[in-house]
Amino acid sequence: MAQKKLLLIDGNSVSFRAFYALFRQLENFKSPDGLHTNAIFGFKNMLDALLKDVEPDNVLVAFDAGKVTFRNEMYDDYKGGRQKTPSELSEQLPVIRELLKDMGIESYELKNYEADDIIGTFATLGEENNMQVTIVTGDRDLTQLASDKVTVMVTKRGVNDLEAYTPEHMKEVNGVTPTEFIDMKALMGDSSDNYPGVEGIGPKTASNLIQKYGSVEGLYEHIDELKASKRKERLIRDKDKAVLGKKLATIDRHAPVTITLADTKLREPDQAALRQLYERLNFRSFLAKMNASADGTNEESATETYTFEELNSENIDELTNIKGQEVTFYLAMLGENYHLAPIEGFCIKANGKIYASENSELLTEPVLKDLLEDKNIKKNVFDIKRTLVGLDRLGIKAQGLDYDMLLASYLVNNENNSNDLGEVAHLYGEYSVKSDLEVYGKGKKAAVPEKDIFYNHLAAKVAVIEKLKPELLEKLKDHEQDDLYDNIEIPTAYVLAKMERNGFKVNASTLEELDQEISKKLTELESTIYQQAGEEFNINSTKQLGHILFEKLGLPPIKKTKTGYSTSVEVLEALKTKSPIVSKILDYRQLNKLESTYIKALPEWIMSDGKIHTRYLQTLTATGRLSSVDPNLQNIPTKTEEGKQIRKAFVPSTPDGYIFSCDYSQVELRVLAHVSGDENMQEAFKSGYDIHAHTAMRIFHLDSPDEVTPLMRRHAKAVNFGIVYGISDYGLSKNIGISRKQAKEFIENYFEQYPQIKDYMDKAIKEAREKGYAETIMHRRRYLPDIHAKNFNVRSFAERTAINSPIQGSAADIIKIAMINMQKKLDELKLKTKMVLQVHDELIFDVPQDELETIKKIVPEVMQSAIKLDVPLIADSNWGHNWYDAK
Structure with missing residues (x-):
């Protein structure tokens, strides 16, 4: 007879993990009545995966009954330091229990006890009944339950990335057995559960002591054998804390539960109730799976079928009268590098019909070419830049591309940087379109499938582009990002497409x-x-x-x-x-x-025109900075002379022409001065001081810039830029080779001289904690789910990001505005000069000899007027007959 399987789930812990795994998409997961649903969605996906993998006979999801348990009677401050559960998560917990009930899964809580104790009790019952037990949790405390019959699966990232703890793995990771782990915790204490251990005892020391003496009791029986040391003194002094810690850390395996093992038997799901719940929560993907199952279709291959016509020379004239309408268009290319990837076909929705074709030459027919080049016919696409470059390869100068699903989704949730239409659609519950990986395959084996599957895939894409448009535009409006989308990201896509096609001669x-x-x-x-x-x-x-x-x-x-x-x-x-x-x-x-x-x-x-055509990734970074790939021209080394020499190969495309470079001077510090409102820093920039020398004067308490040595300036520069990134005294000491005490003094002096910068930093962290995100001047968001993390290092990184993102992101927005305005100026003056590269704060131009004087004048003017800050923007220019000389 096959061994029965028991699955035990830590409900609060996994719900918490599910909530934060999809936290960046919090506003994307809402029911029609306004309930947040990200934790419910993530929990359901995790359940489905577990039920499939474990195939349990019995399942129990345990929840905490409240904050007060029997452990609080032993120690008043037990779990006292924990943050209050976010209301957006609290409101979802009752629905998760409703979901469990409808799925035929038992859930349980017990007053005065934790979910850990319920799980410990049922794990013991499972062992006694010769069951194979699997525990799923985000809390490593439960690993003490691991045994030959009990495996503890601990979530690592999200909810589906699990690490299996067995007695062997416990020994490998912690050096101790599962039961000895309790003693190890007793010595260390637990900042999460808020109980102290022995001062100065960390994981390694605790593990070594327990390996040697077997338990807390064993350690104190042999305490006299330890050599005299500060550690021994602390162990003796904090003995009561260690003994208490062991009691607090020990899971109760015999809690007075009122349900039996038989009550945990997995029941048949209530399909009608589940359907109602999914409809109420707007879980379209789960409904689609239910429908697929009801129809006898394989859930994983279930895809909506679209009505489309194959476009050909006989019906192409149906696309002649499109005036006053908008169309949705998708150009299919096999491969990420759209400068080189084969164009496999296209799909267009117009006049309420979807047309698809494998014949890209049809796009050059007057009917379609005129339609695509007509700026008055608005087009919805996925990835404007990719579409513009792809069509340009066919000699089509597309216009009127004014909605980009990729850019809209990126602004709504810029932590998701997929450029696959299917994957982006899945973020919004639209599973009717598959990812390209599913359809084409990967790498060299990727291939276009047979015609009907290919056309249906394209039809699904244009349908989803159109379908999600109102939802995404509404989200942008709610986030006050419609101006960022309309006036920065969309125009930037056009400029980048032009720059990529311009290329840089090598x-x-x-x-x-x-x-x-x-x-x-x-x-x-x-x-x-x-x-x-x-x-x-x-x-x-x-x-x-x-x-x-x-x-x-x-x-x-x-x-x-x-x-x-x-x-x-x-x-x-x-x-x-x-x-x-x-x-x-x-x-x-x-x-x-x-x-x-x-x-x-x-x-x-180098392509046949003698140029390199790099690609810019517009949706890769959370800050909005552009990245260059295929190849990366932004990272050509500049710290060594040999690295700099590479730039000599980058030359103008005209005889006797010039490479012209113009970059912002200390743009991030100027943004910092603006957003912080610090009067001293603003005065330095307004007066045209050398900001690093000015800072050196202040942190070293000097009376004149003449007293500033080169070393002092270097140190001040490190502090200036370090502050932007939330640097610590330890980080600064490592960077500039001084003692931690000196670094601490530098930072304290800095804040004394620039007090409003410290106020800005504190405010940035406070607002990020309240909102869950940081925001640039132009309302570009960066979500920070780790801002409430229990782990100090993880939380500290999120806090530094909260400080830096508005600064770095605003600088990225400023250079984009400059690029847009610069291209307008070049077009307006009908110049032959081409913008060929952007390297973060720097723009690089290919300039004919007779236009150099004009470019010298207009480029700095345009860049310096990109945005009005409380301090002036300064752009410095250089030029030469190659990129090296232009630096």
Whole structure:
């Protein structure tokens, strides 16, 4: 007879995880009556996955009955430091229980006891009845229940990424058995449950002590054997805390539950009740699965079928009279790089009908070409930039693309950076369209399916683009982001498409010459390294390098990994003064990376027109900054002379032309001065002071800029930019090589001199905690679910992000406005100058010789007038006959 299976779920913990896993989409998950539904949706998905994987006979979901339990009688402040459950989650918990009931799953709570105790009790009952028990939780306290018959699955990220804790895994992770873990917790204490342990005892020490003495009791029986130390003194002093901690940490395996194991038997779902619940919550995907099951269709392959016509020369004239209407259009390309990817077909919805075709040449027919180039016919698309570039390859200068589902979704939820239409649609409960991965496959094996499947996939795309438009535009309006969408992101997409098609001319011969120089230097470095090592070896092999440095040459190993000695850059930098070979290895690595990543790789991206056409990812970062790929031209190194030399290969496209560069001066600090309203910093910028020298004067209490040394200025610069990123005294001390005490003084002096910046930082964190997101000047949002995290490091990172995102994001918005205005100016003056690259705060132009004087004047003017701040924007210009000389 097969062994029965019992599934036990920590209801509060998993609900909490589900809530925060989809927190960034909180406003996307609402029922028609305004109930937030993200936790319910995530919990249901987790349940479905667990029921499928575990195939349990019995299931119980345990909940906490309230904050006060028998543990509070032992210790008043037990769990006293916990944040109040967000109301958006609290309102969903009763519905989760309703969902469980309709699914035929027992849920239970017990006054004066925690969900942990209920689970511990039923895990014990399951073991006694020879059942295989699986526990699912987000709380590692429950790992003490692991045994030969009990596996504890702990959520890592979200709710479906689970780590299985068995007695063997417990030993591997913590060095102790499951029951010894209780004693380990007793010594450490628990900041989450708010009870103290022994002062100064962390996980490693606690584990070592329990491994040696077996338990808290065993430790104190042998306490006299410990050597005299501060640790021993603390152990003796805090004995009562350790004993109390063990009682608090121990799960009650015999709680007075009023239900039996038989009550947890998995029942048949109430399909009618579930249908009503899904309709009430607007869970369209779950309804679709129910309908598919009722029809006998495989749920995973269930896809809505659309009515479409194949477009051809016989019916193309139906698209002639579209004036006054809007159309929805999708261009199918197989591959991410739309400069090179084959155009496989297209789909268009007009006159209430959907037309699809595999023949992209039809797009060049006058009927369709005129329609796409008519700016008065509004088009809905997914990814304007991709569409513009793809059509431009066919000689079509598309206009009137004024709705972009990708950009709208990105602004609503910029933590989701998928550029797959199907995946984006799934965020809003629309599962009628599959992802491209599902339809085409992956990598080299990707292929367009047979015609009917392909056409239905395209039809589903245009239908969803149109269907989700009102919902997404309404969300943008609710977030006050409609101006950001209409006047920044949409126009930026047009500008980027133009820049990508412009491309940047590259001299391959310059790169070849540089390759020869670098190769020679690498050969010389290899020879020197071999001589200093006393033998030849593979410098790129971590294992062989580790042997040479730490065994043969006897250098002190700073860090070890599972596979041996670490030879990371950080380790080598720390060893530079120990042996001359280390500096040579660092030089070798730097040049080797430069050669492989850029010098040899860039020529492969030069197209037939002699130019590199990089792609900009407009929806990748949460801050709104643009990223360059295929290839990345924003990351060409500038710290070394060899790295800078690469820029000599980037040249104008006209004889005797110029490369013109213009970049904002300290734009993020100027934004900080604006958003903080700090009078001292604003005065420095308004007066045209060197801001770093000005800061140095203030934090070092100097009377004149003449007293500022280069070192003082460097330190002040590090503080200025560090503050923008919420740097700590530890981080600053590491960055500039001073003591932590000095760094702390620098930061304190900084805030004393710029008090309103400290006020801004405190306010930014407070607002992020209240709202769950940070916001730029233009209302670009960055959601911060970790702002309430219990883990100090995780929470601190979210707090630093709350401070920095409005600054970095506003700077990103400013450069986009400058790009838009600059392109308008070039078009207005009918100049041949082309904008060819954006590197964050810098714009780069390909300028004919006779337009240089005009460009010198208008580019700084346009950039400096992009937005009105409380301090002036300054843009600095340089130019030369290649990109290197323009710096």
